[in-house]
Amino acid sequence: MTGRIPQPPKHEHAEAFMLMTYASKDGKTRIRIWNSRDGITPFTCSHPVTGVELSHADWNLDKYLPDHKPAPGDFIFTKLTPEKARPLAQQMVEKHWDRGEYPLRDASFAKDGKEAAVAHFVKEWTEAWGGDSPTLEVVS
Secondary structure: OOOOOOOOOOOOOOOOOEEEEEEOOOOOOEEEEEEOOOOOOOOEEEOOOOOOEEEEEOHHHOEEOOOOOOOOOOEEEEEOOHHHHHHHHHHHHHHHOOOOOOOHHHOHHHOOOHHHHHHHHHHHHHHHHHHOOEEEEEOO
16 A cells, blocks of 8 residues: 555536635735635626625635535625526616616617516526636525
8 A cells, every 4th residue: 555645536627616715906805705616716706795896815725625514604606597697687687778878778689678688698697607607695
């Protein structure tokens, strides 16, 4: 028997099941986000509560934790499903439908109305990133 060091399982993406730090540009806001899947993660995201822009920071401190059990209030990346995307798309369409100089209602994909615009965004968002688009959630 040799003294072989056990190797972590192979995943398609390097950030699979990693606990990562995201920080604001000024460093005042820092959160840890666990990637709950074997999928890619964004370099930047908005804090799901405050909306402040965050960037992946301190990459050398990322930890591979495939068995991590997030607690209520923790942040996690999950897969963006059509069910999760629909309310986000509806909010965006309502917010920008009559927006100033370039209203969303004038977009080619919105010519059949708001529901067509919502369907467009749901499809775009959930099929991006090879069908494994991430979304940032707070564990309840």
